[in-house]
Amino acid sequence: MTNVLDIQHVTKQYKNGRGIQDLSFSIEKGEVVGLLGPNGAGKTTLMKCIVSLTQPDQGEILINGNHIQSQFETAMQSVGTLISGVEAIDYLTAYENLLLSSHFYPDLEKARLDEVLSWVGMEKHKNEKIKSFSTGMRQRFYLAVALLSNPSFVILDEPTNGLDIEGKLTFQELIKRLAKEQEVTFLISTHLIEEVERLCDKIVILSNGKSIGQMTKKELDEGKTFESYYMDCILKEKEVNPHAEPK
């Protein structure tokens, strides 16, 4: 079976020394994978490499078997994204922004725009301009954009940032439902370990641009949680590299 995402020995180094080094992992269809790590670990860099916002120095990235650089359009047809820092056009309304995005998916029906807005509780605000939205409303809207194209693979970079408790719960229910009912695959970068425990089937832990651990829920020892595994990995990394600080 083809993996939804294949990351093979990907390296990306910025001039300031930050980045990712020799990362490899894969995600199977229907999996919800959590990308964990301290600030500056390289989570957003990896996500930007996956969607080709930045080019890796080395390595290969394949989405559904399509090489992200040489087969970008085919690869991205099935991908929904929410990348931290990426902004919609703030002088247009939420609906107009969705309409703009929908032009890239020819088979998409107009009804889908209202459907995704209702999923994130934004249907009442669809005719409001993005610049009038609060941080939480923007985040809900970006989640709607990520789900717009009926994607089979969704990349979410800190998706619950700025969301209230109700928003977080709605988000978690939505992810669970889509993963279970439609076998949508998710790669979620987050700092919230309780979110990972609730949602994820697998975690990948990054520290200083390197992968320091990967674990599935099935493989966890009895009585262990993702949180305890995460702490074990971070402590082990500190023992091996006591002077390693986030760059």
Added chain:
Amino acid sequence: MQNLSNEWMKLIRKRSTIAFFIISAFFPILVGPSVNILQNRIGFTLFDGESFSLIILSLAVIIYLPLLLAQAVSDLFPGELEKNVLAFILVRPISRLKIFNSKILCIALYLMTLLLIIYISSNLTGAIWLQNFTFKGMLMGGFAYLLSWFPLMAITLFLVFFVQWFGSSSRALTFSIILYFMMVVLPFIFPKVGLWLPTYDITWYQRWINNGLSMVVMGRAVYLLSWCSLFFTLGYYQFKKKEY
């Protein structure tokens, strides 16, 4: 072409774009009666209805339109980069070449619209306010407006290449204005340099009207085409290699 409608929607929904369309329409309307009053006072005809659209065009192509184009280019390239809006489109299933093409086509369409507005407005003003408005003058004006699109696009592509060095639209706009004025002023100091710049052809419609399709005009057309190809390629290279 799926992104052209998006780029056009982004451009025309800006208040500044609407304002420029209105100013473009009102400029000849304000100039026409002023010229008429002045001519009546001095008792001497400077411009008539036949040549009025060409007078307005010569003013527009030298100062007004290049500034509007610099503004549009700064908004669509560094402006979107500054606001992190460009990445919003770049993560969709569309290649960077198609996005770049759609942006250039959008600016081309914007320029065409501005020229059309000024053309209609100047002809209406000429017909209402000035003497000797002729159908021949109107046709000749239409030809001149159409021809003016080409050298202005060459300047646009030149600016597109340079503005991508900047991360802010205001800095890019300032640089574009300085660069354009250097291109205008430089030939006065070094006349031979002027031949190499597209600003030399900014009023080339006069050459077409005076001499018709001559070898010189054809040579300049080929030169402008080469200029456009070169800076389209260089601009696209800049756009493609950019990381977000």
